[in-house]
Amino acid sequence: MTLHVQFHTIFMMFLSGVCIGAMFDIFRVLSGKLRLPRWTIPIVDSIYWIVATILVFKMLVYSNEGQVRIFIFLGMGIGICFYFAFLSPIIIRLTLIIIRIIVVIYGFLTKTVEIIIIKPIIGLYRLTVIILGFLLAVAIFLYKIVLQLLYPVWRLFLWMTKPVHKYLVIPAWLKKLVGRIIALYRRLFSK
Structure with a gap:
């Protein structure tokens, strides 16, 4: 392994350490903001370590074809220390800003959907209920008037056909x- 490859590997492991630290802060901020239940913490930790391991392995394969040396851990340690000393507050602030932007965009989209789609549908539904209720009330009113107007005619018809009733066979369904x-x-009408 040449000196150039060794320096390239140390630099890549330094970058891996910085990435591991950044992922740690991002996972920490997200789990705090999302208020995940305690039982999900081991799952989140497992996901973090799987992603970190894959990242380090890919960087190692890219830089020196996967050869593990002591300076690899040194490069990762320096990268992690550098990240937490200088970059951690910036990444945390940036993550919080991105979360706020996403929350604002989500709020805007939900409010837009509510104003453009949901409120008109609710208004249309209420208008339909009011119109149908009004038409039903008018229909019941007209029905009562027609029944009141026809009732004397019906009574007169029954009185006139009373003598014939004895001789007519009226079907049971008509009765x-x-x-x-x-x-x-x-x-x-008896109320």
Whole structure:
């Protein structure tokens, strides 16, 4: 392994250490902001370590074909220390700003959907209910008027056909229908 490859590997491991530190802060800020339940902490930690391991492995394979040497850990340690000494507050602030921007965009989109889609649908539904209620009230009112106007005619018809009733065979379904109409009339107008 040449000196150039060794310096390249140390630099790549330095960058890996910086990336590991940045991922740690991002995971920490996200888990704090999302208020994850305590049982998810081991899952989040496992995801963090899997991603960090894959990152370091990819960098190692890229820089020196995957050869593990002591200076690799030295480069990662220096990168982590550098990150937490100089870059950690910047990354935390940047992550918080990105979270705020996402929250504002999400709020804007939900408010827009509510104003453009949901409120008109609710308004249309309410208008439909009001119109149908009004039409039903008008129909019931007209129905009562028609029944009141037809009731004397019906009574006159029954009185005139009373002598013939003895000789006519009225089907049972017609008797039931007449009985229901009379019961409905009494229920509607006896109050």
